[in-house]
Amino acid sequence: MGCNHEKVICLNPYELIRKYQCEACREVMMCECEQEFAIKYLPHQLDFAQELGTRNRLPVTIGFQKRVCNKCKGLPEMITPVAEGYGRTTKIVRYYWREIFFETTRRFGEWLNGRDNIDWLVAVSKYKDVHKEIEKKVIEEIKKLHQVAPKYTFQEESQQEIITKYRVEIINLDGCYVKQNSGRVKLFKYGALFSVEQYVAEHFKEQGYKVLFTESVPFHILFGVLMWSLIQHHSDPRNRTVGFGDRNAFDKGVPGDIVWVILPEDFGTSGYAERRARKIAEHLNALPNDKDELLWTFEHWIKPSEPLRQYLWAHRQNDIQITRKIVEILPIKAIIKILNYLAGDYWHRFCGWPDLLVYNDHNFFFVEVKSSGDSLSEDQKNWIRGNSEHLQLPFKLIKVHKKKVIGLGQE
Structure with a gap:
């Protein structure tokens, strides 16, 4: 008798077409409820799963199966908000990101049908205003629906909870x-205008x-310069070559060459830190424990670390000066603590660092600045949490x- 796949694990809830592994038979599958959409719009995502945390690629072994996902089993759906970023600052967008994508894509596909015989992904760029307007309407509808029948509970600590919990x-x-x-x-002082940070x-x-x-x-640069030789070391069996557009050319608004960098497949994940824990510790222990020697190392590793730093968008000269x-x-x-912290889960820890480093000859402290009515972002809360822990x-x-x-004019 075949397995009924009663107990499955979602390998990566942040994939658009989610893949599940059965705890009993270990087969990897997708839920039949997403089959029509997946085949029509995302056929390139159906052959492999990328495991969250390790980025291991697992082949989908038995395709689409019935009653695999929580929704089809009548269970509460997984709550998997995405991080704050450009275009996704509201909780509605961050929590309902899959629903927004699916519904926007369906409606855009229907609008495109009969108008233009091109792939929908190409059409998104060609008709970006139409796509944006459809997405806007979808978000507004989901927002209204959430008010009367919320699908997700927003499970995030408030600013005050963070402040109290982490003292x-x-x-x-x-x-x-x-x-x-x-x-x-802007604030007025000494006859001049200042930003709140100033x-x-x-x-x-x-x-x-x-x-x-x-x-x-600057902390991305610190990480890139002092960790590049470990991250790109030829002994890592999961290394592969990654190409991307030259960041300096992008800044200038001109065409640029492809920059190639060697990176582990699981770079930036907690799985990388677990897999390379011994090597990370050895690398950090080998860094100079004399400040002059560390500064010398930093200077001499700026150039060889450039491909990795460009990949991390940590390439600008003024930021390098701050990092120095x-x-x-x-x-x-x-x-060393900062390097180890970022190595532990880079993509979840690289944002939200404080505005200022305040120091004198005897001590230092970091400062996050908030104007009246402003509040901590989720990235900043995450940094405070990580700093405390x-x-x-x-x-x-x-x-x-x-x-x-x-x-203005009353100064």
């Missing part, structure tokens, strides 16, 4: 805000500190409250 130190400042029609928030930087400078504007990219300063400021133990770097959250609001 985040908060410094409250008052500021004179300038009312503007558009653009970033305003906070001035506050610490008055206390005798120096301030470095950081955010996330970070290496000068931070204790070597802190640098892994990095343990000194950190403060600065809130700049509205003491006064003036209009």
Whole structure:
């Protein structure tokens, strides 16, 4: 008697066409409820599954089967929100990303039928305004439906829960805000306009500190420069060659050559960290424990790390200058912690780093700046969580409250 596949594991909930592995017979399959859509729109995704965490490619062995997914079994659907990013800042978009894609693609395919005999993926670029309008309507419909019959519960810790749970130190400042029609928030001080980050930087400078504007990219550079020789090492059996467009040419808006880099298939995942744990530890232990030697290493590895850094969008010279300063400021133990933290799950940890590094000759701390009414993003919450559990770097959250609001010309 054949297996009925009662207990299955979803190999990667972030794939559009999800694949499942039966715990009993170990066969890999898809759910029949997605068959028509998958064959019509995503036939290139039906032969293999890419396992979450390891990125291992597993062949689909028995195609589409009945009653495989939770929905077909009458069970609650998996809650798998995607990270915040361009075009997906709202919870509706982040939680209902699959539903939005499926319904938008169906409607766009229906609109395209009879109008143009080209592949729908090509048509998305050709008729991007139409596709965008359809997507907008779908999102609005899902938003209304969620209000009366929510499919997902938004399971995210609030800003206050994060602050309380991880004992985040908060410094409250008052500021004179300038009312503007558009653009970033500005504050008035010393007869000049400042961004909220600049305003906070001035506050610490008055206390005798120096301030470095950081955010996330310099830490990507730190990782790329000091870890490239491990990540691209020829001994890694899962290495393969990856090609992408030259980032410098992209910045200039001109055509560029293809940049080739050797990367492990599972790079940036927790599975990579588990698989290469011993090699990561050996590499970190081999880094210089003298600051001058570490700076020398950083300088001499900037050039050979360029392909990896371009892949990570960590290539701009001004960011390299900031990173060099970070290496000068931070204790070597802190640098090693940062490298190990990013190596542990890069794609889930590379965003949300604080705005400022505040320091003097005796100590340092990181600062996240929030203007009045602003709140922590999910990436920033994730960094605070990771800092508390892994990095343990000194950190403060600065809130700049509205003491006064003036209009332009009233300064």
